[in-house]
Amino acid sequence: xxxxxxxxxxxxxxxxxxxxxxxxxxxxxxxxxxxxxxxxxxxxxxxxxxxxxxxxxxxxxxxxxxxxxxxxxxxxxxxxxxxxxxxxxxxxxxxxxxxxxxxxxxxxxxxxxxxxxxxxxxxxxxxxxxxxxxxxxxxxxxxxxxxxxxxxxxxxxxxxxxxxxxxxxxxxxxxxxxxxxxxxxxxxxxxxxxxxxxxxxxxxxxxxxxxxxxxxxxxxxx
Amino acid sequence: xxxxxxxxxxxxxxxxxxxxxxxxxxxxxxxxxxxxxxxxxxxxxxxxxxxxxxxxxxxxxxxxxxxxxxxxxxxxxxxxxxxxxxxxxxxxxxxxxxxxxxxxxxxxxxxxxxxxxxxxxxxxxxxxxxxxxxxxxxxxxxxxxxxxxxxxxxxxxxxxxxxxxxxxxxxxxxxxxxxxxxxxxxxxxxxxxxxxxxxxxxxxxxxxxxxx
Ligand SMILES: [Fe+3]
Numbered sequence: 441x442x443x444x445x446x447x448x449x450x451x452x453x454x455x456x457x458x459x460x461x462x463x464x465x466x467x468x469x470x471x472x473x474x475x476x477x478x479x480x481x482x483x484x485x486x487x488x489x490x491x492x493x494x495x496x497x498x499x500x501x502x503x504x505x506x507x508x509x510x511x512x513x514x515x516x517x518x519x520x521x522x523x524x525x526x527x528x529x530x531x532x533x534x535x536x537x538x539x540x541x542x543x544x545x546x547x548x549x550x551x552x553x554x555x556x557x558x559x560x561x562x563x564x565x566x567x568x569x570x571x572x573x574x575x576x577x578x579x580x581x582x583x584x585x586x587x588x589x590x591x592x593x594x595x596x597x598x599x600x601x602x603x604x605x606x607x608x609x610x611x612x613x614x615x616x617x618x619x620x621x622x623x624x625x626x627x628x629x630x631x632x633x634x635x636x637x638x639x640x641x642x643x644x645x646x647x648x649x650x651x652x653x654x655x656x657x658x659x660x661x662x
Numbered sequence: 663x664x665x666x667x668x669x670x671x672x673x674x675x676x677x678x679x680x681x682x683x684x685x686x687x688x689x690x691x692x693x694x695x696x697x698x699x700x701x702x703x704x705x706x707x708x709x710x711x712x713x714x715x716x717x718x719x720x721x722x723x724x725x726x727x728x729x730x731x732x733x734x735x736x737x738x739x740x741x742x743x744x745x746x747x748x749x750x751x752x753x754x755x756x757x758x759x760x761x762x763x764x765x766x767x768x769x770x771x772x773x774x775x776x777x778x779x780x781x782x783x784x785x786x787x788x789x790x791x792x793x794x795x796x797x798x799x800x801x802x803x804x805x806x807x808x809x810x811x812x813x814x815x816x817x818x819x820x821x822x823x824x825x826x827x828x829x830x831x832x833x834x835x836x837x838x839x840x841x842x843x844x845x846x847x848x849x850x851x852x853x854x855x856x857x858x859x860x861x862x863x864x865x866x867x868x869x870x871x872x873x874x
Contacts, residue, residue, distance in 0.1 A: 445865025448802065456801030457685075459726040460855045466865035467830075470821040472787065477794055477806060477866050479740035480750040481766050485694075518677040531691050541689040543734065557691045593687055597768075599751055604736075604798050606684040624682045631682050652678045 443468050451619025453586050481597045483527055484561070492560040494530075494572040495643075497553060504554035504573045506535030510638055510646035511592060512569040515562055517601060517655025522566025526598025529559040530570055532591070537576030546578050562598070571643055577614050589614040589621070592633075594651075601653045607633045609647070683803035688734045690770055690798075699769055702739075702780040705762040713763035715744025715781030717844075720809065720836060722851040723775045724797060731774025732855060735799035738768045739778055746786030779846070782811065790816035790823065795853070802855075805863045809851050810835045822864075830862045 445466035451457035469477055490499065495508045511530070515523040533539050533556065536548035540555050554573055562568050572592065580588045590613075591606040608615060610632050615621055621628050633647030703717050724732035742748045742765060747758040749765050769776055783791045790810050797805040808822055812835055817823055823831045836849035853861045 446867065451685075451801065454801055456688075456799070458801070459728055459730070460732060460799055460801045462805065462856050462860055462863050464860055464862070467826065467862050469864050469866060470825045472821040473789065473808075475748065476740075476742070476789065476792065476808070476822075477864065478750075479738060479766055479794065479796065480748065481768075482749075482764065483766075483768075516678065518680055520678060529691070529694065531689060539689045542692060543688055557693065559694075593684075593689075595686070595690070602738075603681065603683060604686045604803070605681055606687075620684050624684075627679070627682055630679060631684065651681045654680065 449623050451623050453581060453584060453617075454619035455581075457619060478600050479602070480600050481527075481602060483597055484525070485527065485559075487559060487561065492558050492568075492570045494532075494554070494556060494558045494570065497555065502553050504534065505551045506576075507574040507644040508571055508642065509574045510569065510571055510641065510643045511607065511633060511649055512567070512646060513649040513651060515566040515568065515596060515651045515653060518652055519655055521655060522564070523562055523596070523598050523601055523653060523655075524564055524566055526562045526566070526596055526601065527559065528562060528568045529557075529595040530572065531557050531593045532572055532575040533578055535573055535576050537578035537590075548576065548578065574644070577612070586617060587614040589618050596651065596653060601655060603651065603653045605631060605651070607631060607647065607649045609633060610635070685800050685803055686736055686798040688800045690734070690736055692770060694770075699767045700776070700778050702764060702767060702778065705764060711762045713743065713760050713781050715760075715763075715784070717779065717846045718782050718811070719777060719779050719842060719846055719848045720793060720851065721775075721777045721839075721848055722809070722836070722853060723773075724771070724799075724853045724855060725774065726855050727857040731771075732797070732799055733771070733773050735774065735797055736768060736770050737776055738796040738798070739766070739780075740794040740796070741765050741780065741792065742783040742786070742789075744781055744784045746784030746789065785816045788816075788819060788821065790814050790820035792820070792822070797853075797855075805855070806866055807853065807861060807863045808834060809853075811849055812836060812838050826862055833859070833861045 447465045450461045534551040534554045538548035575590045577590045596603045633649040636646045638646045743760040743763045792808045836851040839850045840848050
């Protein structure tokens with residue numbers, strides 16, 4: 441019988457997941473073709489000073505509404521090597537659960553002091569640090585009253601590693617009914633930021649979110 | 663509670679558990695798009711340098727189960743140069759690397775459609791010319807496949823195409839549909855994400871126990 445790869449799961453109550461998830465199993469990649477499935481990114485955009493502080497639009501402008509928080513962590517590959525000089529992009533909703541993005545039609549208010557986008561490059565140890573606003577949750581399925589719990593989106597790209605993921609908050613409202621959280625199952629804890637105190641800096645609290653990403657030689661587990 | 667698909671596949675060595683992939687959601691920042699990203703035949707915009715190889719245009723669209731475009735998705739493109747060599751950390755200084763060809767780009771599609779101007783990759787190690795396409799989208803974490811080109815003899819022996827049943831092979835072969843004003847051939851592919859006529863996608867997390 442032909443060997444097949446994983447069958448992807450459809451996120452419950454997620455219409456887009458229902459429409460876009462392949463119904464057939466994934467296919468096994470022949471060993472001779474594996475390298476061609478390992479993209480290598482050399483992206484290094486020009487980044488302006490302060491692009492990792494989302495809490496104000498410029499140093500002397502007012503703070504956005506809500507609690508300013510720090511999100512920081514280290515990005516390692518699964519062998520424990522730091523991912524250096526990788527591009528980390530984050531985006532999140534404002535205090536009211538509204539994205540400034542053109543396509544967000546949610547009725548919550550925009551905050552004129554919050555755009556909600558940040559990016560930076562990791563340092564020599566693979567570390568990153570952002571200041572942002574503690575995001576609100578938002579109503580994703582008004583027809584069945586299903587909300588998305590608060591979360592911060594991240595995209596990471598560097599060398600042969602890249603990942604798109606989200607950081608969640610411990611015991612937050614609506615965590616349990618979130619489709620992707622349900623698909624993650626017991627591994628959900630890997631995507632929760634660990635809260636820490638921030639006594640000496642101008643934010644309410646911090647969340648440590650260490651990330652493990654597939655490394656250069658670890659794409660294929662054998 | 664069900665186990666996560668991705669970490670299921672980790673073998674019992676001392677690897678760290680991977681952070682779960684998640685959907686990109688509908689709101690990836692549009693402002694991180696750059697207009698030049700869908701032309702890999704210009705390594706530096708405004709300069710005359712061009713990569714070696716035959717220019718082509720790959721036009722395509724991602725379609726969902728209802729036949730609608732996968733709007734708002736992020737598409738990543740990855741391919742070898744005209745000699746069939748990928749530009750990576752290990753090959754960066756190799757004489758086989760074309761300094762004017764990158765081979766990687768990422769694009770946020772508004773409608774599900776895309777149009778990439780590039781060069782046709784060379785054949786090496788028995789591979790037919792191909793482009794690896796990765797889709798990040800709302801509702802799914804990541805989907806990977808490879809696109810090939812009509813009328814390439816090497817398609818007949820390519821290991822990826824050969825690993826598929828005949829009707830699935832055809833789903834990955836872009837059809838020659840014409841040429842643009844500069845006589846650059848235009849290839850066209852429709853990628854069906856789910857349901858009838860579904861395009862084959864590949865598993866780059868091989869599950870333990872499934873190896874040959
Ligand atoms: Fe979101």
